[in-house]
Amino acid sequence: MKPKILIAYPNIPLMMTPSISIGLFTAILKQEGCDIALFETTGYSEDYGGMASERVKIGGTRAFDFKDLGVDIKNPADMLADFRKQVISYKPDFLLFHCVEDVFLQTCELLEYIQDLNIPHIVGGVFTTSAPERAMRESVVKMIGVFEGERTVIEIINRIKTKSNFENIKGTWVKTKHGIQKNPPQPLVDISDLTPDYSLFDDVRFVRPYGGKIYKTFPVETYRGCPYKCTYCNSPFSRTFTKEHDLGNFLRRKSVERIKQELQEYMDKHQPTYFAFMDDSFLARPKKEIFDFCEMYEKHFKLPFWFNTRIENCRPEYLTALKAAGVHRMQFGLESGNEEYRKKVLFRDVPNKTYIEYFDYINDSDIAYVLNLIIGMPGETRELVFDTIRLVKAARGYDGLTVSTFQPYYGTVLRDLCLKHGWLDPEYINSATHGLNELSVLNMPKPFLQKQEIKRLADTINLYCFFDEKDWHDVEQAEYDLDKREDLFKIYRKRFLGEFQMGGKTRIGKGATACRVDEKVLFSVLNTNPLREQEVVMLV
Structure with missing residues (x-):
């Protein structure tokens, strides 16, 4: 049968x-x-x-x-x-x-x-x-x-x-x-045993724009799981699940040789022009593995590729090797610019000073990169959003922002926090159709962000990050005036985005197309406002 x-x-x-x-x-x-x-x-x-x-x-x-x-x-x-x-x-x-x-x-x-x-x-x-x-x-x-x-x-x-x-x-x-x-869960699989078969998908599904150009892109998994504990993400749930069920270590990586075999299979069968490594945090692996991967990839493939990772993992020697291998674009989760909020609420204990240091390394590499931001997180205020804006400006050389409205997914710590404070309907299941800047589902009391304010900030945060602080009154008007907003976006698209991507060094060197940052902004980034005592009590 x-x-x-x-x-x-x-x-x-x-x-x-x-x-x-x-x-x-x-x-x-x-x-x-x-x-x-x-x-x-x-x-x-x-x-x-x-x-x-x-x-x-x-x-x-x-x-x-x-x-x-x-x-x-x-x-x-x-x-x-x-x-x-x-x-x-x-x-x-x-x-x-x-x-x-x-x-x-x-x-x-x-x-x-x-x-x-x-x-x-x-x-x-x-x-x-x-x-x-x-x-x-x-x-x-x-x-x-x-x-x-x-x-x-x-x-x-x-x-x-x-x-x-x-x-x-x-x-x-x-x-x-x-x-x-x-029934109890299955034992963990060896992720190296199998190469995905994408033959059921139409060819058009592999056509993707990156940095202004179109590529035939194949997604690749080299690493299952994430070693970090970010509270807005359900990846930590998988590690907790395996521990509770005595299944072993959920974090598994393919060997460099196995990655090579898988990539070669795609090359032979499909002739891709781009690889997208879909791992939660690509550089969260031993130093030797990173260099071995870069050496292998440069020798056998050297197609442009994309990955997501953490800012603080981008050591200069890694970036040099990755660039030689052919990396085209990177993506980083920044999410919030306030140190204390990031540490105590998001469980991301990296000071802004470290981010500034590593942004310099990333910009010097001239590899194009994108920053991810989340707006409307539990207990977030307008002041906290502007801490994020100032940290983005301090990065200077980024090529784009992915802005998402916070979604309280099942299996995340922040969903439980929202339920604890009555900010979320316990029956809510996310059904976002765009997954980006839809209206928030949280009902938070003031001074925390309100639904419409979250939407306005998500729609205009790229403008705040690009324009000088002396022009922010125009951007604030654009939160409400759609014609004004479109006028500012025309300037932004011409002077910032352009037709094709740019790495940090190139973007900063061009001056007019890079985000500007002065000493006042840098000082505020290194000295973000602490959370108010009542906020800490409520959120931690």
């Missing part, structure tokens, strides 16, 4: 990067001799907006058009009917759903629309792992995956082949006639 598996991939509209998890499940199902099909919701969008277009709108990146990339959109009103039509025509033995919290409610809509067909399914992903009780409350959800799913999928296929039921499978919770059966 050749099992027929339909992979269902609910996704944020026009979030184009192919999912590594879907690639892994595709590879497993092929190895197990399955017939596979894919239904995904990525292309269902009312317009060519989406997450990337929102970034363009608020000045976070250079303009591009999805239509120019060959992306077709579908009417969202047709999504449920299209899904049902594919399920009926394909006649799968099993439905495998992979979703994050943002699309869990959409997953439930899809399941409800085919509920009468009685096809067994599993819903897996970060959300079902961090909120299994909440996921199983949905009547249409019959089985969920809890934690890593590679071994679970293999066991499910074995049950289909032997025509056995799906009870007592490790890594699942399943509804039975006796109630919910909560």
Whole structure:
């Protein structure tokens, strides 16, 4: 018997990067001799907006058009009917759903629309792992995956082949006639055992703009997990989960030789022109590994590549090696510019003085970089946002900002903090469609930021970071005056963004296109205002 598996991939509209998890499940199902099909919701969008277009709108990146990339959109009103039509025509033995919290409610809509067909399914992903009780409350959800799913999928296929039921499978919770059966998690997998198979995705999904140019980009996982404890992120939850269940160390890295093999497979099969290393923190690895990777990559590939990491990990010798290897662009989570807030609330204990030192190293390398900011975090005030703005200005050489409104995801410390203070509806499940600067869901008392103020600051923070402080009264007007805002963005796009990316040294050297910073700003960055006593008591 050749099992027929339909992979269902609910996704944020026009979030184009192919999912590594879907690639892994595709590879497993092929190895197990399955017939596979894919239904995904990525292309269902009312317009060519989406997450990337929102970034363009608020000045976070250079303009591009999805239509120019060959992306077709579908009417969202047709999504449920299209899904049902594919399920009926394909006649799968099993439905495998992979979703994050943002699309869990959409997953439930899809399941409800085919509920009468009685096809067994599993819903897996970060959300079902961090909120299994909440996921199983949905009547249409019959089985969920809890934690890593590679071994679970293999066991499910074995049950289909032997025509056995799906009870007592490790890594699942399943509804039975006796109630919910909560099975223990699977052992951790060796992430080096498998190369993702992206063959179910259309070619257009790999076409991505970086720094003003278009590349055929392949996502790569070299490192699973993150060693840091940031309270807005659910990555620390995975380490806690493995510890509580005696599974070992969740942090796993592929060897440099294994990375080489995987990259070569992509080169041979797909001829990419760019690699995106999707690890939580690419440089959070031993020094020797970094140099070995750079030597290997420079010798065998030297394609441009992107990664995300921490600012304080960018030692000058690393940057020199990475540049020789071909790094094109880097991304850093800055999130907040206030030292005390960052340390006591976000659990990021790095002083601004260290950031300034490492920004100098990064700028001197002339590697283009982007900074991530979060607006509207629990207990954040307008004053704290301006601490962030001043630290961004002190960086001077950044090439763009990714600005996100805080989202209280399940499995994060900050969600629990919001619930503790009554700032969040306990039933709230994130369903952001753009994932960037949507209206905040928190209801915080003053002096903390209010919903509309968060939205205005998220929409204009690029302008505050770019324009001199003496011009901030114009930017403040632009928070309310949309015509004024667009006039300022025209100046910003011309003088700051330009057509193509620039590294820090180049940007600073051009003067007019770089963010300006004076001694007054630098002093304020190194001496950020401490949190008020009542704020510390409430937030810590």
